[in-house]
Amino acid sequence: MKILVCISHVPDTTSKINFTDGDSKFDTNGVQFVINPNDEFGLTRAMWFKEKQGATVHVVNVGGPETEPTLRKALAIGADEAIRINTPATDGYSVAKQLANIAKDGGYDLVIGGRESIDYNGGMVPGMLAKLIGANFVNTCISLEIEGDTATAIREIDGGKETLKTKLPLVVGGQKGLVEESDLRIPNMRGIMQARSKPLNVKEPIDATVETQTVTFTKPAPKGAVKLVESVDELVKLLHNEAKVI
Amino acid sequence: MSVLVYTESEEGKFKTIAFEAVSYAKGLADAMGTSVTAVTINGTDTSILADYGASKVLEVTNDQLEKFNAEAYADVISQAAKNEDVKVVILSSSANSKYLSPIVAVNLDAGFVPNVTEQPESTSPLKVKHSVFTNKAFATTEFKTAVSIIGVAKNSVGVTENKVELSSEAFSPNLDSHDFDMEIISVDKATDKVTIADAEIVVSAGRGMKGPENWGMIEDLASTLGAATACSKPVSDMGWRPHGEHVGQTGKPVASNLYIAIGISGAIQHLAGINASKVKVVINNDPEAPFFKAADYGMVGDAFEIIPQLNEKLKEFKAQNA
Numbered sequence: 346m347k348i349l350v351c352i353s354h355v356p357d358t359t360s361k362i363n364f365t366d367g368d369s370k371f372d373t374n375g376v377q378f379v380i381n382p383n384d385e386f387g388l389t390r391a392m393w394f395k396e397k398q399g400a401t402v403h404v405v406n407v408g409g410p411e412t413e414p415t416l417r418k419a420l421a422i423g424a425d426e427a428i429r430i431n432t433p434a435t436d437g438y439s440v441a442k443q444l445a446n447i448a449k450d451g452g453y454d455l456v457i458g459g460r461e462s463i464d465y466n467g468g469m470v471p472g473m474l475a476k477l478i479g480a481n482f483v484n485t486c487i488s489l490e491i492e493g494d495t496a497t498a499i500r501e502i503d504g505g506k507e508t509l510k511t512k513l514p515l516v517v518g519g520q521k522g523l524v525e526e527s528d529l530r531i532p533n534m535r536g537i538m539q540a541r542s543k544p545l546n547v548k549e550p551i552d553a554t555v556e557t558q559t560v561t562f563t564k565p566a567p568k569g570a571v572k573l574v575e576s577v578d579e580l581v582k583l584l585h586n587e588a589k590v591i
Numbered sequence: 592m593s594v595l596v597y598t599e600s601e602e603g604k605f606k607t608i609a610f611e612a613v614s615y616a617k618g619l620a621d622a623m624g625t626s627v628t629a630v631t632i633n634g635t636d637t638s639i640l641a642d643y644g645a646s647k648v649l650e651v652t653n654d655q656l657e658k659f660n661a662e663a664y665a666d667v668i669s670q671a672a673k674n675e676d677v678k679v680v681i682l683s684s685s686a687n688s689k690y691l692s693p694i695v696a697v698n699l700d701a702g703f704v705p706n707v708t709e710q711p712e713s714t715s716p717l718k719v720k721h722s723v724f725t726n727k728a729f730a731t732t733e734f735k736t737a738v739s740i741i742g743v744a745k746n747s748v749g750v751t752e753n754k755v756e757l758s759s760e761a762f763s764p765n766l767d768s769h770d771f772d773m774e775i776i777s778v779d780k781a782t783d784k785v786t787i788a789d790a791e792i793v794v795s796a797g798r799g800m801k802g803p804e805n806w807g808m809i810e811d812l813a814s815t816l817g818a819a820t821a822c823s824k825p826v827s828d829m830g831w832r833p834h835g836e837h838v839g840q841t842g843k844p845v846a847s848n849l850y851i852a853i854g855i856s857g858a859i860q861h862l863a864g865i866n867a868s869k870v871k872v873v874i875n876n877d878p879e880a881p882f883f884k885a886a887d888y889g890m891v892g893d894a895f896e897i898i899p900q901l902n903e904k905l906k907e908f909k910a911q912n913a
């Protein structure tokens with residue numbers, strides 16, 4: 346089985362979000378970048394398929410050279426090979442087109458992406474990619490088993506879950522649940538050393554039109570001070586009369 | 592050239608987010624000088640859609656579509672969009688709508704912007720504001736495509752009544768076998784509980800509750816309020832509560848009218864996921880807890896004392912206002 350894991354390179358969850366260039370760009374100053382959390386759950390599940398079922402695992406990112414440390418981290422966790430498609434990730438659709446090109450050429454049986462990236466929150470790349478390559482697609486995937494060419498997946502739905510059976514090739518939008526938090530791996534020294542000699546192939550992008558373009562960013566208005574109450578009586582009154590939510 | 596809106600239903604009944612999507616579509620259609628066409632899949636009692644501004648409903652009735660299926664539903668919406676020759680499609684932000692939206696985008700070769708929080712800044716070119724960085728910022732994005740898809744963020748523009756005349760039409764899409772490559776083995780869904788996605792009020796609790804045995808008072812409070820229950824990440828990681836209740840940046844997003852946080856410190860990753868909620872109440876025994884800075888109302892004190900009192904008070908209030 347050949348697995349491709351799509352890795353989005355995102356600011357650490359504790360990052361301060363600021364913008365530069367007339368509020369048109371994300372300010373990366375002092376920001377620590379990490380593997381998108383949803384992708385890390387997917388990558389760890391892929392490691393399981395590698396160790397238990399002999400799968401080969403490649404990771405891919407669409408982005409500039411600045412994303413290479415993130416790809417090296419994925420190699421240190423245990424991926425066999427990394428691919429970087431050398432073009433800035435502008436909108437979800439164009440990223441999906443670049444990934445589709447790699448996925449088709451590579452003959453992958455399974456492509457694992459995340460439910461959403463925590464920076465642009467598009468929630469669109471895996472679904473678009475699946476449609477572009479004609480693969481089946483399970484979103485918000487919280488469990489995945491593969492047996493031959495059949496996949497059994499559980500997806501989170503509003504208020505519960507749904508178990509699905511489908512055929513490879515398959516694309517999933519993964520999240521926590523694919524593996525547990527405690528299964529996530531911190532790369533060890535050996536992994537980091539090995540990662541240095543694993544292939545990280547840089548590929549040039551295909552022509553892909555941009556479908557949407559962000560022109561400005563804004564930050565939410567600062568929040569007013571909290572109103573502290575002394576009694577539940579007062580709280581209920583305020584929620585009814587002032588906030589009008591009960 | 593109308594604006595097309597997909598109106599989501601469950602067991603035939605329209606969801607509140609469907610009315611919000613129609614309200615959004617109506618606002619946009621007015622700005623564009625056109626009208627709203629809704630498409631429904633096995634929705635019953637479609638006349639209600641006219642209350643929010645839909646002048647035409649394409650009714651799809653098909654037993655094969657009884658259960659949600661992203662590929663097939665996306666096909667239905669795409670074919671409706673092509674038939675009506677629309678330039679804009681409005682979708683919601685439920686788990687199911689988020690699942691099908693990217694497929695519709697590829698079918699129509701359309702640009703797609705999700706989590707849109709306001710009516711467009713301009714309609715030509717079409718420019719929308721949407722939340723990014725898990726509610727820590729907004730982006731304004733311009734569509735470059737002939738067809739555009741807007742995913743409306745839940746509880747952002749709200750539901751607006753705007754009654755118009757309605758005409759309905761049966762619509763029979765062409766479905767192919769690839770639409771049914773996904774076999775649903777089982778669905779496990781509590782039908783007696785409000786879901787976090789649908790709830791107007793969410794009662795959420797954290798590690799301050801000390802252990803799973805203390806959740807009775809949280810559930811009582813939620814049931815008095817008709818609220819959904821939620822929890823912080825460590826609470827679900829430790830198995831005190833099911834994973835489906837985990838909210839925040841790496842869990843479910845919450846965009847309710849009222850969010851009550853009990854014994855939750857207010858870590859940045861937690862706040863990011865619940866920030867779209869309108870009114871936030873924090874109950875915590877530590878006056879320095881960071882959550883107070885993000886809250887509208889706060890009460891400093893021991894949850895084990897406050898929660899039962901609050902529950903009693905709310906029951907009294909409900910009895911008086913029933």
Ligand SMILES: Cc1cc2nc3c(=O)[nH]c(=O)nc-3n(C[C@H](O)[C@H](O)[C@H](O)COP(=O)(O)OP(=O)(O)OC[C@H]3O[C@@H](n4cnc5c(N)ncnc54)[C@H](O)[C@@H]3O)c2cc1C
Nearest residue numbers: 797798799823824839840841854855856858860876877894
């Ligand atoms: C990559 C990443 C992603 C994350 N994603 C999420 C996420 O999606 N959601 C999430 O929730 N967290 C997330 N976290 C974890 C987050 O950083 C915090 O650790 C977590 O939210 C803390 O949970 P808590 O508030 O329940 O517990 P604590 O931080 O331990 O807070 C408990 C609170 O209870 C109060 N308390 C104690 N006793 C009482 C009492 N008797 N009465 C009233 N109050 C009391 C305390 O004062 C304290 O403020 C993430 C972390 C990382 C690194």
Ligand SMILES: Nc1ncnc2c1ncn2[C@@H]1O[C@H](COP(=O)(O)O)[C@@H](O)[C@H]1O
Nearest residue numbers: 351407434458459461462467468469470
């Ligand atoms: N630039 C990128 N390179 C590789 N994968 C990506 C990229 N952007 C998004 N993805 C994948 O698509 C998922 C969803 O991203 P998004 O649609 O941006 O929310 C992520 O979790 C990744 O798995």
